[in-house]
Amino acid sequence: xxxxxxxxxxxxxxxxxxxxxxxxxxxxxxxxxxxxxxxxxxxxxxxxxxxxxxxxxxxxxxxxxxxxxxxxxxxxxxxxxxxxxxxxxxxxxxxxxxxxxxxxxxxxxxxxxxxxxxxxxxxxxxxxxxxxxxxxxxxxxxxxxxxxxxxxxxxxxxxxxxxxxxxxxxxxxxxxxxxxxxxxxxxxxxxxxxxxxxxxxxxxxxxxxxxxxxxxxxxxxxxxxxxxxxxxxxxxxxxxxxxxxxxxxxxxxxxxxxxxxxxxxxxxxxxxxxxxxxxxx
Amino acid sequence: xxxxxxxxxxxxxxxxxxxxxxxxxxxxxxxxxxxxxxxxxxxxxxxxxxxxxxxxxxxxxxxxxxxxxxxxxxxxxxxxxxxxxxxxxxxxxxxxxxxxxxxxxxxxxxxxxxxxxxxxxxxxxxxxxxxxxxxxxxxxxxxxxxxxxxxxxxxxxxxxxxxxxxxxxxxxxxxxxxxxxxxxxxxxxxxxxxxxxxxxxxxxxxxxxxxxxxxxxxxxxxxxxxxxxxxxxxxxxxxxxxxxxxxxxxxxxxxxxxxxxxxx
Numbered sequence: 001x002x003x004x005x006x007x008x009x010x011x012x013x014x015x016x017x018x019x020x021x022x023x024x025x026x027x028x029x030x031x032x033x034x035x036x037x038x039x040x041x042x043x044x045x046x047x048x049x050x051x052x053x054x055x056x057x058x059x060x061x062x063x064x065x066x067x068x069x070x071x072x073x074x075x076x077x078x079x080x081x082x083x084x085x086x087x088x089x090x091x092x093x094x095x096x097x098x099x100x101x102x103x104x105x106x107x108x109x110x111x112x113x114x115x116x117x118x119x120x121x122x123x124x125x126x127x128x129x130x131x132x133x134x135x136x137x138x139x140x141x142x143x144x145x146x147x148x149x150x151x152x153x154x155x156x157x158x159x160x161x162x163x164x165x166x167x168x169x170x171x172x173x174x175x176x177x178x179x180x181x182x183x184x185x186x187x188x189x190x191x192x193x194x195x196x197x198x199x200x201x202x203x204x205x206x207x208x209x210x211x212x213x214x215x216x217x218x219x220x221x222x223x224x225x226x227x228x229x230x231x232x233x234x235x236x237x238x239x240x241x242x243x244x245x246x247x248x249x250x251x252x253x254x255x256x257x258x259x260x261x262x263x264x265x266x267x268x269x270x271x272x273x274x275x276x277x278x279x280x281x
Numbered sequence: 282x283x284x285x286x287x288x289x290x291x292x293x294x295x296x297x298x299x300x301x302x303x304x305x306x307x308x309x310x311x312x313x314x315x316x317x318x319x320x321x322x323x324x325x326x327x328x329x330x331x332x333x334x335x336x337x338x339x340x341x342x343x344x345x346x347x348x349x350x351x352x353x354x355x356x357x358x359x360x361x362x363x364x365x366x367x368x369x370x371x372x373x374x375x376x377x378x379x380x381x382x383x384x385x386x387x388x389x390x391x392x393x394x395x396x397x398x399x400x401x402x403x404x405x406x407x408x409x410x411x412x413x414x415x416x417x418x419x420x421x422x423x424x425x426x427x428x429x430x431x432x433x434x435x436x437x438x439x440x441x442x443x444x445x446x447x448x449x450x451x452x453x454x455x456x457x458x459x460x461x462x463x464x465x466x467x468x469x470x471x472x473x474x475x476x477x478x479x480x481x482x483x484x485x486x487x488x489x490x491x492x493x494x495x496x497x498x499x500x501x502x503x504x505x506x507x508x509x510x511x512x513x514x515x516x517x518x519x520x521x522x523x524x525x526x527x528x529x530x531x532x533x534x535x536x537x538x539x540x541x542x543x544x545x
Contacts, residue, residue: 106466
């Protein structure tokens with residue numbers, strides 16, 4: 001699949017070039033790559049906000065090509081919930097409850113039911129029920145972000161697409177939010193597609209990684225495969241997760257790690273064995 | 282969003298691009314003024330040739346200029362039709378009640394059409410070859426004499442510059458918010474008028490909130506750096522007239538003189 005911005009003008013710029021990949025149902029896919037590598041452009045193809053200039057995108061049983069009509073895309077938009085960068089910018093209603101209910105109502109859920117859902121969603125994203133009747137503009141930035149995410153989750157999507165959902169949040173807020181997405185993934189089997197610059201999040205949560213560079217898909221695999229070669233990562237302006245970086249430093253001190261530890265637990269386990277202690281718990 | 286041609290600058294280094302923005306601004310207005318002097322085939326032909334020479338000198342494809350005409354085409358055709366049907370005189374080719382197509386009507390229609398197209402071409406030429414910020418500089422420079430009358434020229438120019446500077450930013454933001462709301466099931470541009478008006482609310486409110494945020498941030502940033510307009514503030518880009526500008530001025534004089542002699 002390929003995509004060209006402003007095709008047919010002198011401003012035409014390649015967005016994506018010959019991308020072929022599959023994001024499996026129920027997977028947790030991370031898309032990484034430096035700024036301007038085409039990550040966000042790729043995301044917008046996942047719910048037909050952009051249509052490929054060449055090739056096809058298959059979402060569930062719908063096939064999207066450059067000729068697809070703009071009408072009747074609603075089922076896709078409902079199925080694939082999308083949380084944009086700085087999602088708090090999309091809030092507009094007078095109360096939080098109404099804003100969260102806005103999505104479901106657009107997909108035909110009756111008002112009363114949608115507002116009832118809003119209450120459940122506020123809970124899910126970890127906000128007190130009291131915010132429901134507040135204006136979203138009276139909340140803090142982090143709370144607004146949560147409301148926006150609740151607004152997307154209220155549409156009951158089966159796939160959740162996240163474009164740097166934790167950018168600009170404090171470490172605690174970031175951690176909470178990533179844990180919440182993980183719960184949705186584990187408990188409801190939600191397919192998650194995450195664009196991020198946080199290699200630690202990739203190592204901790206993702207089971208599949210796509211690496212983008214200048215509109216090309218340059219590597220694809222499990223986090224362990226991706227983080228294997230530090231040199232390759234550096235060449236593409238990417239880094240190692242903290243755990244892998246620590247393992248690398250320890251290797252220089254004579255330690256040996258196999259396989260490459262990605263999570264803190266894996267690192268601790270392997271380390272404990274080598275310094276002669278019992279298994280880490 | 283990509284169809285908006287007005288105010289879109291096409292980078293280049295042609296003769297027209299290099300003219301002083303003040304020259305371009307004044308010459309464009311002047312040229313639009315003298316188009317109204319044309320009133321017969323010869324004068325319109327002269328203006329047409331002159332415009333085409335300017336377009337060629339800008340090294341920009343003709344297609345861009347034609348695209349500038351497209352959004353105005355219905356207004357142009359409507360005006361042309363009025364001229365064709367309501368001007369009386371000369372041979373009558375066709376008539377029905379008080380409607381008639383006459384020789385004068387047809388010529389007038391053609392003239393009006395030419396006038397519209399030439400005006401659009403020239404203004405498109407100005408915006409395609411001049412950066413918006415240079416235009417704002419030019420306005421400031423040309424309005425300077427008004428300072429004697431205590432007109433806040435620098436502040437006006439600053440307002441203009443900021444407005445122009447944030448057009449692309451706000452367009453980007455509009456696209457982003459539209460995408461976010463479309464992802465939440467909003468259909469822009471479908472349904473009846475009422476539905477379409479309703480669909481704009483989730484777009485406009487975030488955009489307003491965002492604009493106020495940008496304005497506040499900008500004001501703080503300017504304060505923090507001690508911005509003070511008016512006297513004593515020098516410019517990084519100093520505007521200066523060159524030989525080209527004198528030549529452009531001469532061309533305008535020659536055109537005016539020719540028009541005065543050739544018009545009926």
